[in-house]
Amino acid sequence: MEVSKVVSAINKATEKGISELYLVACGGSLVDMYASKYFLESEAKKVVTGLYTANEFVHATPKRLNKDSVVIVCSHGGNTPESVEAAKVAKEGGAHTIGLTHNQDAALLKYSDHAFLYEWGADSDVKNNPMAIILGITVEILNVTEGYEYYKAFKDGMEKINGIIKKGEKLVEGRAKVFADKYQNEDLFYVLSSGASYGHAYGFSICSLMEMQWLNAAPIHSGEYFHGPFEVTDKETPFILMMNEGRTRTLDERALKFLNQYAEKVEVVDAKELGISKIQDEVVEFFNPVLFYSILCVYREALAEVREHPLETRRYMGKVAY
Amino acid sequence: MEVSKVVSAINKATEKGISELYLVACGGSLVDMYASKYFLESEAKKVVTGLYTANEFVHATPKRLNKDSVVIVCSHGGNTPESVEAAKVAKEGGAHTIGLTHNQDAALLKYSDHAFLYEWGADSDVKNNPMAIILGITVEILNVTEGYEYYKAFKDGMEKINGIIKKGEKLVEGRAKVFADKYQNEDLFYVLSSGASYGHAYGFSICSLMEMQWLNAAPIHSGEYFHGPFEVTDKETPFILMMNEGRTRTLDERALKFLNQYAEKVEVVDAKELGISKIQDEVVEFFNPVLFYSILCVYREALAEVREHPLETRRYMGKVAY
Numbered sequence A, B: 001m002e003v004s005k006v007v008s009a010i011n012k013a014t015e016k017g018i019s020e021l022y023l024v025a026c027g028g029s030l031v032d033m034y035a036s037k038y039f040l041e042s043e044a045k046k047v048v049t050g051l052y053t054a055n056e057f058v059h060a061t062p063k064r065l066n067k068d069s070v071v072i073v074c075s076h077g078g079n080t081p082e083s084v085e086a087a088k089v090a091k092e093g094g095a096h097t098i099g100l101t102h103n104q105d106a107a108l109l110k111y112s113d114h115a116f117l118y119e120w121g122a123d124s125d126v127k128n129n130p131m132a133i134i135l136g137i138t139v140e141i142l143n144v145t146e147g148y149e150y151y152k153a154f155k156d157g158m159e160k161i162n163g164i165i166k167k168g169e170k171l172v173e174g175r176a177k178v179f180a181d182k183y184q185n186e187d188l189f190y191v192l193s194s195g196a197s198y199g200h201a202y203g204f205s206i207c208s209l210m211e212m213q214w215l216n217a218a219p220i221h222s223g224e225y226f227h228g229p230f231e232v233t234d235k236e237t238p239f240i241l242m243m244n245e246g247r248t249r250t251l252d253e254r255a256l257k258f259l260n261q262y263a264e265k266v267e268v269v270d271a272k273e274l275g276i277s278k279i280q281d282e283v284v285e286f287f288n289p290v291l292f293y294s295i296l297c298v299y300r301e302a303l304a305e306v307r308e309h310p311l312e313t314r315r316y317m318g319k320v321a322y
Helices: A003-013 A027-031 A034-043 A054-059 A081-092 A107-111 A130-145 A151-183 A195-213 A249-262 A281-307 B003-013 B027-031 B034-043 B054-059 B081-092 B107-111 B130-145 B151-183 B195-213 B249-262 B281-307
Strands: A020-025 A048-053 A069-074 A096-101 A114-117 A188-193 A216-221 A239-243 A266-270 B020-025 B048-053 B069-074 B096-101 B114-117 B188-193 B216-221 B239-243 B266-270
Touching: A003 A096, A003 A114, A003 A130, A020 A027, A020 A034, A020 A054, A020 A081, A020 A130, A027 A195, A034 A048, A034 A130, A034 A195, A034 A281, A048 A054, A054 A081, A054 B249, A069 A081, A069 A130, A081 A096, A081 A107, A096 A107, A096 A130, A130 A151, A130 A281, A151 A266, A151 A281, A188 A195, A188 A249, A195 A216, A195 A239, A195 A281, A216 B216, A239 A249, A239 A281, A249 A266, A249 B054, A266 A281, B003 B096, B003 B114, B003 B130, B020 B027, B020 B034, B020 B054, B020 B081, B020 B130, B027 B195, B034 B048, B034 B130, B034 B195, B034 B281, B048 B054, B054 B081, B069 B081, B069 B130, B081 B096, B081 B107, B096 B107, B096 B130, B130 B151, B130 B281, B151 B266, B151 B281, B188 B195, B188 B249, B195 B216, B195 B239, B195 B281, B239 B249, B239 B281, B249 B266, B266 B281
Parallel strands: A020 A048, A020 A069, A069 A096, A096 A114, A188 A216, A188 A239, A239 A266, B020 B048, B020 B069, B069 B096, B096 B114, B188 B216, B188 B239, B239 B266
Antiparallel strands: none
C-alpha cells in the first residue's frame, strides 16, 4: 500500500487533522521508530509524538490518545503479545492504527486499520524496510497536517540512501573483518551516537550485541558521555562511535576527540565518510540511522563469524516461557 | 520561591496558556527530569513535553519552541557550558526559562527568568531536591493549564515521601552492606526498571556506577528486557531491579520472575516493600524514582566503602579539558 494514500485517508477521516503519532513496539522494532520520534520532535510545530515500548503503552496508556491520533505498531513476526495488545488498546482508544510486520498471518493485523507487509533481507531496498517506511509515514503526516518545507528533499534522500548504503557496505567490508579479528575476545562494548541515530546506538547494543552475540553492551548518547559515562574510559574498554552527518555531528566530534586522547579501542563509523552528504543538508541527519543499520550489520556479521556464534543463536527467545 | 506562584505568573504571561514544557539538562540533572516527562506524557491532554540532553537541545532545537513554552534547565554547579547555552537558546526562542541550581553564582541564572536554588545533602527534605521540585513544577503546569484530577493526592504524596524514604533508608542499611560485600568484585551491573523510574535506572548506571565507581553499567527497561537484552542473562551477570508500585509494576514483576529462574546475582529494591503504598494509588507511581534515588544512594555508599573508591573520585570530570 502506498504511504501517502494511507496517511491522506487517515487525515481525511479525522476531525481536525492528525494530532498525535504514537510509535509503539518492542526491541528491534522500537529501534526502527526512533528516527521518526527525533524527526517529529525536531520539525513539528503541531503534531505530537510519543515513543513507547509496547507493554508500557498498554499499562500506562497516554491520556492524550484520541480518535485523531495515529498509532503505528511494528512487530517483525507480528505476534508479540504486548505489541498486539498495544494495537488493541489503541483501537479501543479510538485511534487510527497502522501495523507493520513481515508476517501476513500476524495477529497484529487484526487490530491494524492499515497494514504494511514489509520486505526483509539483504537484497531488499532499504526504503522498503520498516525504519524507512515508518519515517516515510511520519514525514507524510507532518506534510499533510502542517506542511514540511523539505518534503521534496526528504523524498529525494529516500531515493538516494539505498545506493549510498550499497557503496558503504563494500567500503567497510575489510574494516569490519579487521574489527572482528581485533575485538573477538572482548565481552563489552559501549556504542555512542546522537541525534536521529541514538536509537540505533541502543539498537546495536541490545539486538546485535546482547541478543545475537550474548555480549555485554550499552548505548551512550554522545552528548551525555561527558556527564558521567566517560569516567569508565580507559585503554582497555572498547567504544563504537557512529558519527552523524548533520546538526548533532558536533556532539559526536567532541566524543571522538576525547576518545582519541584517552581510549585506545575505538571503532569509528562515519556517515560523512560513507558518502551520506549526497543527501541535502536540511534532511541528511534523518537518514544517518538508516545507513548505520545496514553498515553495522556488516560489522556484526564479521563478529559472528570470527566468534563462531551465528546471529540466530538464542537461549531464551522463543525457546523458554517468559 | 514558591512553585505555584512561578507557574501561575508564567501562565498569565502567555497568550493561550503554557503549551510546552521542555526539560533540558545533562547527566544526573537530566535524570532528575525523567519522572516529569513520564508524568506529562501519561497525564496531559494538551501540554506537550520533551526531554533533551542540553547539547542536543542547543544544536537541534525543536521548531515547536515558542513564547508560550516553558524550558526548565537544571545544572547542579550551574556552569555546565551546554546547559547555560541551552537556557540562552530557550530565551532567544522567546520561551520562559526556569533555572535550577545549587550555586547562587551560576552562569545559568543569567538566562533564567525564574530560578530555584535548591537544597542538597542527606539532611535536606527530598521535596526540596531538584527531582521533586521539577515534578512539582510539572504538576502545577498541568493543573493550571488543563486541570489535574489528582492534584490534591499528588500534593499529599509530596508531604509523605520524605518520611517513607527515611524509614526505607534504615530498612536497607544492612542489605546494602550485604550487597556491597557480595558484589564488590563485579565490574558490570545491569539496572532494570520501568515507568517513571526508568530514568533512574539510567541515572544509577551512568552516575552512581560509571561516574562514581568507574564500573561498567547499563540501564534496561523492564519491558524491553525480553526483546533482546535478556539473552545475556546467566548466573554470573549481576542485575539490580527497581520494582515500582503502580501501573508498570507488572512489567517489573515479569522481569523478576525471569531473573529468579535464570540469573543468580539479583538485587531487588521494591518500592512497595519500602512502604510507598501510603501514597494514593493514582499518583504513587510518580514517586517511585524519588524513593529509589535516596535508597540507591545507601547502596552506592556501601559499595564505595567496601571498594575503597570514594564517590567523589574522578579522573576526567573537572580535571582535564573536554
